[in-house]
Amino acid sequence: MTPRFVVRPEAREELREARDWYAAQAEGLELEFARAVDAALSRLARFPESGAPVEDDVRRTILRRFPYQLVYSREGADLVILACYHLKREPRSWRSRR
Secondary structure (H helix, E strand, O other): OOOEEEEOHHHHHHHHHHHHHHHHHOOOHHHHHHHHHHHHHHHHHHOHHHOEEEEOOEEEEEOOOOOEEEEEEEEOOEEEEEEEEEOOOOHHHHHHHO
16 A cells, blocks of 8 residues: 655745755756655655664655655654755754654
């Protein structure tokens, strides 16, 4: 069964900010970023446990080509995207989102 993705509002905002930043850098780069996010979500849909464990039931997966990670947890049949973090950013602030 394919899991349903639930994207927390904070994560949605982080994804939007990253996309907008890449859009300002070069034409079409935001589309490549969106494709990298889609590819990561497709990978997680097929292999939900493939992300590296972070803490308890929280995992992360790193986007290809872009220095970002998706932090997620499994809640029943759903995969909940808690955050989208730049790899150089302090990653612990997602804890308040659980």
